[in-house]
Amino acid sequence: EAGVAQSPRYKIIEKRQSVAFWCNPISGHATLYWYQQILGQGPKLLIQFQNNGVVDDSQLPKDRFSAERLKGVDSTLKIQPAKLEDSAVYLCASSDRGLQPQHFGDGTRLSIL
Amino acid sequence: AQSVSQHNHHVILSEAASLELGCNYSYGGTVNLFWYVQYPGQHLQLLLKYFSGDPLVKGIKGFEAEFIKSKFSFNLRKPSVQWSDTAEYFCAVNAEAGRRALTFGSGTRLQVQP
Numbered sequence: 001e002a003g004v005a006q007s008p009r010y011k012i013i014e015k016r017q018s019v020a021f022w023c024n025p026i027s028g029h030a031t032l033y034w035y036q037q038i039l040g041q042g043p044k045l046l047i048q049f050q051n052n053g054v055v056d057d058s059q060l061p062k063d064r065f066s067a068e069r070l071k072g073v074d075s076t077l078k079i080q081p082a083k084l085e086d087s088a089v090y091l092c093a094s095s096d097r098g099l100q101p102q103h104f105g106d107g108t109r110l111s112i113l
Numbered sequence: 114a115q116s117v118s119q120h121n122h123h124v125i126l127s128e129a130a131s132l133e134l135g136c137n138y139s140y141g142g143t144v145n146l147f148w149y150v151q152y153p154g155q156h157l158q159l160l161l162k163y164f165s166g167d168p169l170v171k172g173i174k175g176f177e178a179e180f181i182k183s184k185f186s187f188n189l190r191k192p193s194v195q196w197s198d199t200a201e202y203f204c205a206v207n208a209e210a211g212r213r214a215l216t217f218g219s220g221t222r223l224q225v226q227p
Contacts, residue, residue: 004156040219042205042217042218048213048214055213100164101159104149104156
């Protein structure tokens with residue numbers, strides 16, 4: 001089966017600019033997760049969707065981060081405006097109705113100048 | 114809230130040496146436990162998982178892990194490492210009937226020298 005697709009792989013922007021990441025989960029997977037992985041740390045959940053509804057966004061910095069999954073398939077994560085501390089790898093994962101295990105994409109490496 | 118601790122941040126071994134990576138979690142209820150591996154330049158891949166039953170679970174590439182409930186531990190082991198095992202290893206826990214996101218440890222970077 002095709003894996004979780006993410007784009008772009010790399011992004012470099014200046015602070016205060018905006019950026020968006022895209023994720024296409026494994027076909028049929030209703031649950032989609034966005035994680036942030038800062039260098040030297042493990043991934044940390046930003047937001048979890050079940051179909052197009054939000055299950056958990058308690059750790060999403062809502063003043064600057066937003067995410068949507070309008071049709072219950074693809075998802076976008078946006079940062080506006082970006083701060084230096086947002087430099088990280090942004091991982092998308094999906095699973096079948098929230099059951100484990102989760103399948104991860106290659107991630108988008110974001111560098112803020 | 115649940116948390117995961119990985120005690121070894123960087124481990125260097127010679128080929129054929131035995132490996133044990135520590136993982137402890139804090140959560141009072143029923144948990145699912147995982148080890149993920151990230152090879153250089155690749156995405157996170159599932160190494161093995163524990164949901165219930167036999168506390169000794171076997172995964173891919175000769176890895177195994179033992180769940181010790183009384184110690185809140187899920188240590189990863191391999192009797193003889195290979196150079197190709199060089200990677201970063203993450204322990205993760207998932208609670209609430211398994212339908213929630215994973216909480217990861219900070220990872221252990223394993224370097225195997227030929």
